[in-house]
Amino acid sequence: MRLYGIELGSRLLLGTAGYPxxxxxxxxxxxxxxxxxxxxxxxxxxxxxxxxxxxxxIRNLGLRVLPxxxxxxxxxxxxxxxxxxxxxxxxxxxxxxxxxxxxxxQPDVFALVEAARILTAEGFQVFPYTTEDLIVAEKLLDAGxxxxxxWGAPIGTGRGLNNVYALRTLRAHFPEVPLIIxxxxxxxxxxxxxxxxxxxxxxxxxxxxxxxxxxxxxxxLAKAVEAGxxxxxxxxxxxxxxxxxxxxxxxxxxxx
Amino acid sequence: MKILVNGASxxxxxxxxEAALLELGFRDRIVATAVNGEFVAxxxxxxxxxxxxxxxxxxxPMQGG
Numbered sequence: 001m002r003l004y005g006i007e008l009g010s011r012l013l014l015g016t017a018g019y020p021x022x023x024x025x026x027x028x029x030x031x032x033x034x035x036x037x038x039x040x041x042x043x044x045x046x047x048x049x050x051x052x053x054x055x056x057x058i059r060n061l062g063l064r065v066l067p068x069x070x071x072x073x074x075x076x077x078x079x080x081x082x083x084x085x086x087x088x089x090x091x092x093x094x095x096x097x098x099x100x101x102x103x104x105x106q107p108d109v110f111a112l113v114e115a116a117r118i119l120t121a122e123g124f125q126v127f128p129y130t131t132e133d134l135i136v137a138e139k140l141l142d143a144g145x146x147x148x149x150x151w152g153a154p155i156g157t158g159r160g161l162n163n164v165y166a167l168r169t170l171r172a173h174f175p176e177v178p179l180i181i182x183x184x185x186x187x188x189x190x191x192x193x194x195x196x197x198x199x200x201x202x203x204x205x206x207x208x209x210x211x212x213x214x215x216x217x218x219x220x221l222a223k224a225v226e227a228g229x230x231x232x233x234x235x236x237x238x239x240x241x242x243x244x245x246x247x248x249x250x251x252x253x254x255x256x
Numbered sequence: 257m258k259i260l261v262n263g264a265s266x267x268x269x270x271x272x273x274e275a276a277l278l279e280l281g282f283r284d285r286i287v288a289t290a291v292n293g294e295f296v297a298x299x300x301x302x303x304x305x306x307x308x309x310x311x312x313x314x315x316x317p318m319q320g321g
Contacts, residue, residue: 042316
């Protein structure tokens with residue numbers, strides 16, 4: 001998988017928030033074999049060094065960081081946060097989130113497109129967190145995005161892929177664009193389905209962090225992503241309504 | 257002068273953002289800064305003068321999804 005010219009072996013991207021402990025986070029990262037993790041920028045007090053501890057942990061693992069603009073509700077807020085993140089993490093990558101509604105954390109796709117246009121013009125490589133909307137996807141690509149990250153379901157819900165039809169349509173319309181399902185994954189079967197539909201990768205956080213055993217769940221998700229991707233490449237059979245015998249009928253003994 | 261640092265009121269003597277970071281205990285720390293909602297890059301901190309009532313944000317790497 002190639003994202004903005006970077007070749008990646010793992011098709012699972014992992015969020016780093018909400019784990020019971022840093023050791024559990026490291027265990028999950030290693031169990032899943034992920035190469036890309038998401039991160040954010042938040043207020044730091046002079047006394048606490050929580051941020052630096054986290055950052056050194058990530059750097060020691062040799063991971064590529066995808067900083068986000070989580071929690072931003074306006075173009076200006078998201079663009080400024082992207083600048084802050086670029087300086088801290090020293091990467092042009094930005095997971096662009098512009099939230100439009102508090103209950104669903106649904107992206108404000110109009111602001112998203114505007115922010116994406118500004119940031120790509122400034123040299124950012126934007127990973128927009130978007131909906132499954134086809135027209136929005138086209139606008140984001142027009143704005144210079146080289147990757148799209150449609151949601152499966154609202155962030156943190158674990159409901160899987162809410163609109164398989166639209167996601168399938170999105171995949172069909174943009175066969176060459178890296179498409180990553182971001183948000184909504186709850187269990188490995190959701191991730192496997194995303195990959196079977198032909199998506200390039202899956203990004204998840206809560207499914208791992210909130211599992212009773214995050215390390216085990218991370219490993220399970222990685223296997224599901226790999227299985228789903230292999231299944232897609234194997235060109236699955238088409239479902240049909242009527243039964244078809246798998247054992248040949250020809251040559252069956254006449255015993256009636 | 258009195259400024260807001262990450263939402264909390266602080267009385268500082270430092271005239272610039274760079275000096276304020278030192279005064280507030282952020283020497284050699286990995287942080288990014290904004291003043292009144294505008295990003296201030298590290299190389300511009302020494303030239304960014306502060307005024308009474310300025311809102312300074314000091315941000316660090318953090319876990320995220």
